[in-house]
Amino acid sequence: MITALLLGLVAFVAQSEYALGTSLISRPIVTGLFTGIVMGDIKTGIIMGATLELAFIGVFSVGAAIPPNVVVGGVLGVAFAISSGAGPETALLLGLPIATLALIFENLYLALVLPIVLHKADRYAEDANVRGITTMHLLGGFGMSLMIGAIVGISYFVGSDAVTKVLDAIPGPVQTGLEVATGLIPALGFAMLVRLLVNKQVAPYFFLGFLIVAYLKVPVTGIALLGAIVAIIMVNVMQKPKLATNEGGVMDDDDEDF
Secondary structure, eight states, X not given: OHHHHHHHHHHHHHTTXXXXXXOSXXXXXXXXXXXXXXXXXXXXXXXXXXXXXXXXXXXOOBTTBOOOXXXXXXXXXXXXXXXXXXXXXXXXXXXXXXXXXXXXXXXXXXXXXXXXXXXXHHHHHXXXXXXXXXXXXXXXXXXXXXXXXXHHHHHHHHHHHHHHHHHHTSOHHHHHHHHHHHXXXXXXXXXXXXXXXXXXXXXXXXXXXXXXXXXXOOOHHHHHHHHHHHHHHHHHHHHGGGSOBOTTSOBOGGGOOO
């Protein structure tokens, strides 16, 4: 019971982005850490959270398209996998469908509950009542957090034993297939991210990083540091032409900060 309450609290805090703004604490790589702390296995929580992060890396809300709920999928996927003694492939197996199922409840809240709060905020706005608008904003956001936290807590409380029995009944060949899928699904997550971000300006850098890893065997950390350095250099180079100059080619005093 205590574990279920703590997991619900983790989900509540992670989902608080609706009320407090985007901070990326809802990502599986973060919730996996705190789920591992609650479950008493921090190392496994981090590993499984990172595995789920690879699968969910391209899952972001774009316009009116609401993706599967990464908080519910991340917390419950990791929690059930740790409690059953299974590996990261089980976290993926459970996390993705659980996140999709939670999306149904999220859409119901957004369609039925949140509009009531928003219309009330509109009436406060007509009266220039800033305190009322703020209250409605927080109420709507934390209402979502409370719902997600309740789903996670109740689901873990009633479902951990059942999930363990289901995992024990999975045949060996299926387990092998799940291990293979563990390597494929993160690639799908990266593909979703690339589809959103890659264009003709940034594609050369993407393939440059791939070639460095493939032929020079540079680890991911090295690529990340190299990418940060290249980004800083490119930003500085791109900003130079924007510096204002007078007719004589001398920099204006207003732009000379140092």
